[in-house]
Amino acid sequence: SQTIHQWPATLVQPVGSPLSLECTVEGTSNPNLYWYRQAAGRGLQLLFYSVGIGQISSEVPQNLSASRPQDRQFILSSKKLLLSDSGFYLCAWTFAGELFFGEGSRLTVL
Amino acid sequence: GENVEQHPSTLSVQEGDSAVIKCTYSDSASNYFPWYKQELGKGPQLIIDIRSNVGEKKDQRIAVTLNKTAKHFSLHITETQPEDSAVYFCAASTGSARQLTFGSGTQLTVLP
Numbered sequence: 001s002q003t004i005h006q007w008p009a010t011l012v013q014p015v016g017s018p019l020s021l022e023c024t025v026e027g028t029s030n031p032n033l034y035w036y037r038q039a040a041g042r043g044l045q046l047l048f049y050s051v052g053i054g055q056i057s058s059e060v061p062q063n064l065s066a067s068r069p070q071d072r073q074f075i076l077s078s079k080k081l082l083l084s085d086s087g088f089y090l091c092a093w094t095f096a097g098e099l100f101f102g103e104g105s106r107l108t109v110l
Numbered sequence: 111g112e113n114v115e116q117h118p119s120t121l122s123v124q125e126g127d128s129a130v131i132k133c134t135y136s137d138s139a140s141n142y143f144p145w146y147k148q149e150l151g152k153g154p155q156l157i158i159d160i161r162s163n164v165g166e167k168k169d170q171r172i173a174v175t176l177n178k179t180a181k182h183f184s185l186h187i188t189e190t191q192p193e194d195s196a197v198y199f200c201a202a203s204t205g206s207a208r209q210l211t212f213g214s215g216t217q218l219t220v221l222p
Contacts, residue, residue, distance in 0.1 A: 006153075032207065044154070044199065044212040057208075090153050092207075098144065099207040101153035 002027035006091045006102035013109055019064075019078040021105050023091030026072065033074040034092040034099070035066055044090070050074060081109045112137040114202050116213025124221050129190050131216045133200035134182040140202040143183045144210075145174060148197045158185070190220045 006023045013019060025031050035047045046059045048066035056066050063082050067075045074091060086109045091102040113136040123129045133143075141162035146154035160167045160174045160183065167174050171190075176183040183202075187194055200213040 034207070042197070042215040046208070046210075049208050092153075094207040097142070097207070098156055098159065099210060100156060101146075104151075104153045106151070 002093075002095055002100075004091060004093055004100060004102040006105055008105060009103065010106045011108070013081050013107065015083055015109055016080045019076070019081050019085070019107070021076040021089055021091075021107075023074040023076075023102060024072055025074075025093050028072070028093075028095065030071055031093045031095070033068065034094075035074065035076050036090040036092060036101075038088040038090060038104075048076070081107075083109050085109050112140060112202055112204065112209070112211040114200060114211045114213045116200050116216060118216060119214065120217045120219070122219045122221060123190050125190060125192060127190055129187045129194070129218055129220075131185045131198055131200070131218070132182060133184070133202070133213050134180075135202040135211075136181070137202070137204055138178075138181065139204045140181075141205070142203040142210075143174070143176060144201050144203075145172075145185050146199040146201070148199065148215075150196075154199060187218075190218075192220050192222050194218060195220045 003026045034049045037045050050056050050068045064078050089105045116133045144159035147157045148154040158169050158172050158174050160176050171188045173186040197215045197217050199215050201210045203210045
């Protein structure tokens with residue numbers, strides 16, 4: 001069966017520090033992968049999606065970037081975090097037209 | 111683009127009662143409507159979805175209805191239990207998951 005793993009689960013970082021959130025999918029090949037951000041417990045906003053290795057599309061301008069170095073790995077990064085980057089970040093993938101989310105990473109920028 | 115409105119934002123029901131959450135969408139080309147349940151501190155979980163070629167779909171205590179003419183769809187939970195307490199999101203898409211537009215969520219509380 002297909003599973004999605006996301007880490008770290010929680011992260012507290014100072015302003016100006018770098019960020020790396022990782023996501024891997026198991027049990028499938030060439031999945032479409034997504035990064036979402038959720039602020040204040042509501043409002044799912046699509047940040048990036050990828051249809052294959054090295055193929056990244058950005059949905060909104062921001063301080064973040066994404067990379068897909070391997071087929072089943074998706075990474076969300078920042079060189080310098082801002083206070084406004086705090087939130088709940090969700091990796092997701094699609095299977096048979098349906099979207100499935102990981103468990104999320106809670107980022108607090110202080 | 112698509113706009114999805116979800117009501118109510120909060121809903122409290124007594125255990126055993128039914129709960130109904132409603133969503134409206136703006137793009138008549140939307141043809142896929144999933145519902146997600148998100149428990150505190152966890153990622154949203156797909157609980158049921160419906161495509162535009164059917165008007166209703168049921169899965170045990172959960173059902174979703176779709177009215178394409180009026181451009182609205184609803185989630186119905188019967189015989190609610192405390193473990194149904196969560197935030198529920200509706201969404202609509204004209205095609206791929208990338209095109210999913212989410213509602214703002216409904217906090218459902220089932221009172222014992």
